[in-house]
Amino acid sequence: MKKYNLNQRLDQTEPAGCSHGFTLVELLITMVIASFVLAAAFAIFTNYTRSNTLQTVAANVQQDIRAGISFMEQDVRSAGFNPRELSTGVGFTEARTTTFTFTSDNDFNGIVAADDPGTVEDETDTSPEEQITYTYNAGPRTLTRRNLEGTETLLSNISSLVFTYFDTDNGPIVGNPIPAASLDDIRSVNISITMSEAAGKYGTISRTVQTRIYCRNMNL
Numbered sequence: 001m002k003k004y005n006l007n008q009r010l011d012q013t014e015p016a017g018c019s020h021g022f023t024l025v026e027l028l029i030t031m032v033i034a035s036f037v038l039a040a041a042f043a044i045f046t047n048y049t050r051s052n053t054l055q056t057v058a059a060n061v062q063q064d065i066r067a068g069i070s071f072m073e074q075d076v077r078s079a080g081f082n083p084r085e086l087s088t089g090v091g092f093t094e095a096r097t098t099t100f101t102f103t104s105d106n107d108f109n110g111i112v113a114a115d116d117p118g119t120v121e122d123e124t125d126t127s128p129e130e131q132i133t134y135t136y137n138a139g140p141r142t143l144t145r146r147n148l149e150g151t152e153t154l155l156s157n158i159s160s161l162v163f164t165y166f167d168t169d170n171g172p173i174v175g176n177p178i179p180a181a182s183l184d185d186i187r188s189v190n191i192s193i194t195m196s197e198a199a200g201k202y203g204t205i206s207r208t209v210q211t212r213i214y215c216r217n218m219n220l
Contacts, residue, residue, distance in 0.1 A: 050202050057199040061157075061207045065195050068143065068155040073213050075132050075145075076102070076189055080218040084110035091218055092186050095178040097162050099135040100189065104217070106130050113148055136161035143193075159206065160194040166212075188214045 022030075079102035080091035086105065089112050094101040103112045106129055113130040128148040135144050136158060143155040165173045167185045175182065191213065196206040 053199055053202055054205060057197055057205045058207065061195050061197050061205055062209075064155060065193060065207060065209045069191060069193070069209065069211055071145075071154060072134060072191065073211075075134075076213045077216055078104045078106065079132075079215045081105055082217065083108050086110060086112065092178075092183040093131075094133075095163070095165050095173075095183060095186060097164070097176050098138075099133065100163055100165075101131065101133040103131045104129075134163075136163075155193075155195065157195050157197050158193060159196040160192070160208075162192045164190040164192070166190065184219060186215060187218055188212050 081104035082090040083105060090103055090105060092100060092102045105112050107127050113127045131148055133146040134154075135146070136142075137144060141156065141158050142153045143158050143161060144151050145154045146152075165178055165186045166188045167173055168187045170188075173182050173185060178186070189212070190210065192208065192210045194206060194208040196204050199205050
């Protein structure tokens with residue numbers, strides 16, 4: 001009886017050049033390729049995260065500045081509102097490069113509620129919005145708004161803010177503070193404001209906005 005050599009048969013059925021695994025060189029090449037792929041993916045993710053963070057912070061800064069200026073516009077446009085034609089005490093009472101105060105007769109009663117000397121005042125008028133003060137505080141980097149009820153922070157992270165005042169001919173009114181005799185000449189207020197906000201490890205985002213607010217009620 002003929003005997004078969006099983007080992008010989010297995011060797012005969014195995015395709016030529018067949019490998020039982022990866023060589024060390026092949027493994028090293030695979031690892032190098034994989035490391036390049038992972039490095040590229042990490043770089044893409046890092047750049048995306050950085051770009052997204054910077055864009056988000058920049059958008060927030062821009063939005064905050066615009067919202068603050070919009071709020072100020074509503075107030076400043078009412079400066080000097082004087083429907084009863086009071087002879088004194090209505091309009092700007094102080095104007096500096098970092099702060100200004102104005103009054104207005106918002107409730108049409110001919111009395112301006114105020115808490116500063118030299119303004120028309122009556123204890124029967126308690127309208128808190130008839131005297132408004134905006135102030136830039138360089139230390140805490142805030143822009144505050146004060147009425148007769150108290151002070152609140154309108155904007156934070158303000159690195160620079162300058163108020164400039166113009167007359168009816170768009171000429172700048174000189175002085176810091178503006179002389180009392182020139183306060184009634186104010187027709188517009190230019191605001192230059194810079195806000196800086198941290199963007200984590202990516203540094204700081206700063207945005208500057210300038211706008212001119214016209215005091216439509218002054219000396220009508």
